[in-house]
Amino acid sequence: MSRGESFRRILHHLPLVVWLWLLWMLLWGSTSAVVLIGGLLLAGAGAMIFPLPTVLPGVVPRPLWIGALLFHLLADLVRSGVTVAWAAVRHGGRTRSAIMEVPLHVDNDVLITVVAEITTIAPGTVVIEIDRRRRRLYVHTLPVRDLRTIVRRKKETQDLERRVARSVGHRHGPPGRGPRPDPPSDPPPDPPPDPPFDPPSDPTGGTPPDHRGRRR
C-alpha cells in the first residue's frame, strides 16, 4: 500500500473515529485523561475492526446547505406534529390516506436512506417501502382529501430529495448547484417503458401482496 493510499484511508475513517470518541466522552460525562485516551483507543479499534466501505463517492459536504437541511428538518417536524395531531382530533377514524410512489433522482444507498428518513419526519408522510433498484419510495400519506394533496406531497418529497442531494453536492443530484435554490424544473427520469403488461382481471389487483409467491 502506498503512502498516499494509507493516508486517504485514515482520512476516510477519521469522521467515524471522531464521532465515536465524542460519543464516548459524552456518555462518560467527563474529560479526564483515562476517558480521553481510552475513548480514542476504543474508537480507533472499532473503526479498524469493523471497517465501513466508502459509501458516498464524490461527496463534497456543504455546511451551509446542510444547515439549511437541518433547519427544514426541524420546521418539518413541527409542521408534521401539528398536521397529524389535527387530523387525529378533527377526523379521527375517518381520515383518508393513500400510498403513493415517489421516483427519486439520487442513486446512492446513504442518500436514499437519508431521504427516506427525512420523508418520514416530513408532514403527512411515512415511508413504508423502499425499492432500491428502481429508486422509488412508497409513501403512506395521511390526511388526503383529493388527488391534489397527493400531487403536492409528491412534489414536497422530491423537493426534499433535492435539498438532500444539494447538501452533499452529489453528482447524481439534479442540476442547479448555484447559491440560489433552483425551481423544480426537471421531471423524474423514467426508466424505459416496459412492454404493455395488463393483468387481465387480476384477482390480486385489489388485495395486498403476500409472501406466498404468485408465479408470473
Next chain:
Amino acid sequence: MTVLRDVVTAVLFLTGACFCLLGAVGLLRFRDTVSRLHAASKAQTLGLLLILVGAAVHRPLGEAPVLLLVALFQLFNAPITSQIVGRTAYRTHAVDRRRLFVDELADRLARDGTPLHEQGGLTPDKEEGGNPDDTDR
C-alpha cells in the same frame, strides 16, 4: 434570567406533553396500523423533543449534550422503526384498504406480478415503466 429560563421550560414542557397526548389520541382514533404509525412517529417524536429541550434549558450545562443526544437518537430512530413497522404492516395486510385513496404500491405489484421479497425491498425481474394512472405527469 431565571424567570426567562423557567418560562421557556414551562412552555416547552406543556406543548411537548400536549403533543404526546395528541399523539396518543391519534394512536387510539386512527383506524389502521399504518395511520397509527403517523401518530406514533411524528407527534410523539415532536413531544419528546420539546420536553428534552425544555429539560436541557433548565438543567446544568453539562447535561444538555446528553439530553440532546437522546433527542438525536429519537429523531433518527423513529423513522427507522416506523419504516420497518410500516413495511411489515403492509405485508401482513394491516392496511385498511377502504380508507386508501390510491395505492400505487399495489398497482406496481400487480403489474409486476411479483410479490414482495422475503427480506428486503421488492424483487423486480424486469424494468418497469411509468404508472399509467400516475397523477404526477
Next chain:
Amino acid sequence: MTHLYTVTLGVLIAAGLLTLVRLVRGPRALDRIMALDVVVTMVIAGTAVGMTMRDDSTALPVLVVLALLAFIGSVTAAHLVEKRKGMR
C-alpha cells in the same frame, strides 16, 4: 414551577393511559409493538420532567439506555412479526 411539573406529568400520564388502551386492544401485534414504543417514549419524557422537577441527574444514563433499547426492541419485534407471517 411545581404546579407546572405536576400538570406536565399529569398530561403525560393521561397520554400513557390512552396508549395503554391501544396496547391492550391491539388488534395486531404490530399495534402493540407501536404502542409499547410510544409508552417508552413517554417514560423517557416523564423521566426528563422528573429530573428537572427534583433537580437531580441520576436518571440521565437511564434516558440514554431507554432511547437505545426502545429502538432495538421495536425493530426486532417487527422483524419477528414479519418472519412469523412469512412462514405461515
